Amino acid sequence: MSAGNGAGAALVLAVPSKGRLQDNANAFFARAGLDVVRGRGVRDYRGMLKGVENVEIAFLSAAEITTQLAAGSIHMGITGEDLVRETIADADERVELLAPLGFGSANVVVAVPRAWIDVRNMADLEDVASAFRVKRGQRMRVATKYVNLTRRFFAANDIGDYRVVESLGATEGAPAAGQAELIVDITTTGATLEANALKVLDDGVILRSEANLVASLSAEWSQAARESARLILSRIAAEEEARTTREVRTRLEADEDTIGEEASRLFDARLRGRGRAGLIVLTCAKERVPELADWLIGRGAENISVGQLDYVFSARNTLYDKLARRLA
Numbered sequence: 001m002s003a004g005n006g007a008g009a010a011l012v013l014a015v016p017s018k019g020r021l022q023d024n025a026n027a028f029f030a031r032a033g034l035d036v037v038r039g040r041g042v043r044d045y046r047g048m049l050k051g052v053e054n055v056e057i058a059f060l061s062a063a064e065i066t067t068q069l070a071a072g073s074i075h076m077g078i079t080g081e082d083l084v085r086e087t088i089a090d091a092d093e094r095v096e097l098l099a100p101l102g103f104g105s106a107n108v109v110v111a112v113p114r115a116w117i118d119v120r121n122m123a124d125l126e127d128v129a130s131a132f133r134v135k136r137g138q139r140m141r142v143a144t145k146y147v148n149l150t151r152r153f154f155a156a157n158d159i160g161d162y163r164v165v166e167s168l169g170a171t172e173g174a175p176a177a178g179q180a181e182l183i184v185d186i187t188t189t190g191a192t193l194e195a196n197a198l199k200v201l202d203d204g205v206i207l208r209s210e211a212n213l214v215a216s217l218s219a220e221w222s223q224a225a226r227e228s229a230r231l232i233l234s235r236i237a238a239e240e241e242a243r244t245t246r247e248v249r250t251r252l253e254a255d256e257d258t259i260g261e262e263a264s265r266l267f268d269a270r271l272r273g274r275g276r277a278g279l280i281v282l283t284c285a286k287e288r289v290p291e292l293a294d295w296l297i298g299r300g301a302e303n304i305s306v307g308q309l310d311y312v313f314s315a316r317n318t319l320y321d322k323l324a325r326r327l328a
Contacts, residue, residue: 009222010056011229013049014068014077017059021211024103025078031243032235033311051235054228063087065214069095072218075225076232082108082186082209086149096215096326098319099236104211105188108146110153110204112182113175114197121202122157125182129161132181139163143174144184146206153184153206172196215323226327233319241312246286248293250301251278259299267292283312 015029015036016022026036035050036057047057058074065077070088078101084091112119119128132140140162144150147164154162165180172192174180184206187193193200213236215229248269252259259280260271269284269292284292293304 009220009225010054011076011225011232012056012058012074012219013232014058014060014065014074014079016062016065016078017045018061021062021078021104022059024101024211028078028101028103032232032239034232034235049232052228052231054224055232069214069216070218072216072220074216075219075221076213076215076229078211078213080104080106080209081212082106082146082149082207084212084214085207085209086146089148094217096217096323098213098215098233098322099240101211101213104209106186106209107188107205108149108184108186108207108209109193109200110182110184110206111172111187111193111198111200114199116199119201122159122204125201126157126159129159133161140182141165141180142182142184143167143171143180145171146184146186149206150184172198215326217326221327226324229323230317230320233323234313234317235311237317237319238311238313241314242309244285245283245309245312246289247272247307247309248282248284248289248296248304249307250280250296250304252280252296252299252301253278254299256280263292263295266295283309 015025029036029049033051036047037050038047038059045059047059049055049057060068062079062083065074065079066083066087068074069077069079081097084095084097088094110122110125112125116128119125129140142150142162143165145167147166150164154160165174167174171183171185173196174183175198176196183198186209187200190200256271256274260282263269263271263282263284267284267288269282271280272283273281282292289306293306296304
């Protein structure tokens with residue numbers, strides 16, 4: 001697959017091809033008013049993004065999306081940060097993680113047998129690794145699918161007396177099967193680790209991962225592709241702003257400018273508008289609405305209405321600005 005070149009080349013956006021990740025990705029775009037449309041049937045691996053022209057949707061596995069992003073074969077894609085950090089050695093130089101998406105959350109962790117009661121952190125594990133080498137004449141084994149993340153994390157913690165056993169099956173079962181002494185694996189609730197008599201070290205969280213919208217920095221970004229990206233990211237930013245903020249309306253006899261300035265300073269609220277008879281319209285983060293309302297009542301407001309918005313568009317597109325800086 002090629003991202004193409006030239007002024008009119010389409011933007012290629014990859015989304016997961018099946019399962020919960022696909023459903024969540026589709027819902028994510030739908031919230032921003034962008035519908036992912038598949039081709040002739042469920043086995044068609046090309047589609048379109050309804051609402052933005054010049055966009056080709058590629059349906060791939062999360063692992064394939066990561067590989068294609070690294071190669072520059074696609075412009076943007078939805079994949080897990082764990083795959084990005086594991087698969088792409090110099091990830092920060094080759095891709096840009098534009099936005100965490102709030103789904104696909106899981107942690108990559110170091111887990112040891114619960115019976116190792118004296119091993120609570122990575123420093124303890126370093127002692128165990130040294131003792132294991134002296135006592136048995138061999139290195140402690142770590143079963144994992146995350147070979148690169150493991151090596152980087154263990155090196156950062158000055159642990160060298162170990163060897164990686166690449167896991168092809170259920171990693172959490174490796175210690176009980178005698179295939180390894182400990183594991184590095186991904187977990188969401190920890191229930192599977194608990195069922196296999198394993199515990200996560202206190203400082204053993206290597207990465208807190210979730211699905212991200214990721215852009216390739218090595219793809220061929222035509223002017224048309226950049227414009228499509230700008231439109232997509234504008235809608236995503238507008239939906240996110242609306243989802244995380246609320247509109248607050250009230251009437252006050254006080255000076256509107258003073259109220260706006262104080263609300264901005266105290267609650268990071270924004271004065272969005274004013275009307276007749278002292279009507280004031282503010283927006284602020286939804287978690288700060290109760291304290292803003294109490295403050296307004298203290299300033300003389302009698303009735304306060306709070307509304308949820310569909311979109312909040314801004315002349316400044318922070319998500320696209322983030323991408324444009326990296327492409328410059």
